[in-house]
Amino acid sequence: MKKIIPGLLLTLGIAYISRFLSNLFPVHVIGAGVIALFMGMILNPWVSQREGLYPGITFTGKKVLRFAIILMGISLSFHQVLKVGSFSLIVMVFTLFAAFFGGYLLGKLLGLDWKLSGLISSGTGICGGSAIAAVAPVIGAKDQFIAYAISATFIFDVFMVVLFPLMGEAMNLSDLGFGLWTGTAINDTSSVVAAGYSYSEAAGDFAVIVKLTRTLAIIPVVLIFSMIAKKHSTGKTSPHILEIFPWFILGFLAMVGLNSTGWIPASLSGSLSTLGRFFMIMALGAIGLRTNFKELSRSGIKPLIHGISISTLVVVVSLVVQYFLGSL
Incomplete structure (x- = not known):
């Protein structure tokens, strides 16, 4: 414990300062x-x-990160899937396919390491930094890859927070259509909230529900990446499930299940969710502390091109699918 405390306190301080600075921005852009x-x-x-x-x-970057992911589950519930309805689930299937299949092909084309390409696709398809942080440990991704993937998705989100409401107004989207579009196409939760509620209260509410439901995709995606990582390391085409299972995802699933029962008071659920988000900030700070900027810059502009291209593809796919479903 004596060895752990100094570094742990440093990440704790970074988390507090980061949260304070984030609150200075309007609606946490x-x-x-x-x-x-x-x-x-x-x-x-x-x-x-x-x-x-x-x-x-x-x-902090390993143990606290896993605990943060587990606590994330307390803010989710299987009831949300039923709330969102068939339209949003269909749209999510297509956007997830676009993010991962499109990301795989573009990663190959650009000659990116499959781990970096996979992290960018996870952040784009699911929920930004949280998904990247969840997938990273099961594939053994370098800290530089994590930092680059989060940076790529973040840059896209900053622009989309401003552009989405303007594009929504230009296309005269309904509150339902805009909320579904925002919830399935913007990556980070704070960016979804910022864009959704700047359009309307109803659009914001719907966008948040869709976004939280989209986060449940972490479970199958982490399992699939576990199998891919084991195959790459051992050459086995079908590794044993006990060899590749990321056990922390059971804790995440247990939290989702508990919250779905309705037995946990909203106040406790909210407190645990806030604690989980704070632990995630600490973990991302720790990842940054272990990331050398010079080594990161050697990756060049290709990962950024990958991130922006796949994010743009998801935006277009979400809109096109909604058009054919008639939910705009």
Whole structure:
């Protein structure tokens, strides 16, 4: 514990400062997790000269990260899937397919490492930094890959928070159509909230429900990536489930199940969800502290092209599917 405390306190401080800075922005356009990641990267040269901080930073980036993912489940429920309805589930199937299949093909075309390509697709298809953080440990992704994937999705979200309401007005979208479009096409939850409620109260409510339901895709995606990672490391075409199962996802699923029963008071659920989000900010700060900006820059512009291209594809697919379903 003595070895862990210094680095743990550093990530705790970064998380508090990041949350404070995030609150300075109108409707949290920039999430605290992204600020913590960048702050950690800025401090990396200083941290790299102080080995005593590394045990706590590593603990936060691995153990606290998994605990944060588990607590994320308390804000979700299977009832949300029923609330959202058939339209949104159909749209989500198509956007997830576009993110992962399109991301795979574009990653091959650009010559990207499959782990980096997979992280960008996960962030784009599911829920930004949270999905990237959930997939990263099961595929053994480098901290540089995590940082680049989050950066790529973040840059796209910043533009979409401004452009989505303008495009929605130009296309005269209904509150339902805009909420569904925003909830399935924008990555980070804070960005979905910012774009959705700037259009209308009803559109914001619907966008948040769709976005939270989309987060449940973390479960099958993490399992699939576990199998892919094991195949790459061992060459086995069908590894044993016990070899590849990410056990922390059971905790996530258990939390979703508990919240679905309705037995957990809303106040407790809200507190645990807030705690989980704070732990995630700490973990992203730790990842930033272990990320060398010079090494990150060597990846060049290709990952950024990948992220923006796949995010744009998801935006278009979501709109086209809704058009054919008649939900706009």
